[in-house]
Amino acid sequence: xxxxxxxxxxxxxxxxxxxxxxxxxxxxxxxxxxxxxxxxxxxxxxxxxxxxxxxxxxxxxxxxxxxxxxxxxxxxxxxxxxxxxxxxxxxxxxxxxxxxxxxxxx
Numbered sequence: 001x002x003x004x005x006x007x008x009x010x011x012x013x014x015x016x017x018x019x020x021x022x023x024x025x026x027x028x029x030x031x032x033x034x035x036x037x038x039x040x041x042x043x044x045x046x047x048x049x050x051x052x053x054x055x056x057x058x059x060x061x062x063x064x065x066x067x068x069x070x071x072x073x074x075x076x077x078x079x080x081x082x083x084x085x086x087x088x089x090x091x092x093x094x095x096x097x098x099x100x101x102x103x104x105x106x
Contacts (some may be wrong), residue, residue: 002098023056024064041065044073052076 031038042055045063055069 022066022068024066025070027063027065030065030067030070033067034074 015095025033027041029034030041034041041054042063044052045056048054054065054073057064058065
């Protein structure tokens with residue numbers, strides 16, 4: 001059973017507060033903010049597996065996204081650069097470092 005708290009005489013499982021620095025945005029606003037298409041955001045809300053789903057709130061038939069949750073979702077999709085040392089080591093493995101192309105042995 002989940003914990004239930006009491007807020008001003010009302011039982012609430014979860015209280016959501018919107019702060020000026022963390023506003024709720026409609027899909028179009030979230031698309032403009034993130035540079036993603038509305039259709040991409042809608043698909044991320046509805047089609048992904050629950051672990052990768054973009055958190056959203058459905059209010060009066062309209063999806064709202066909290067900026068901080070959108071930022072966190074985008075951050076989870078961050079692509080890091082390859083491990084260049086490992087790639088170089090794999091590519092040069094077995095190459096005789098003394099023999100250089102264009103260099104003739106005397």
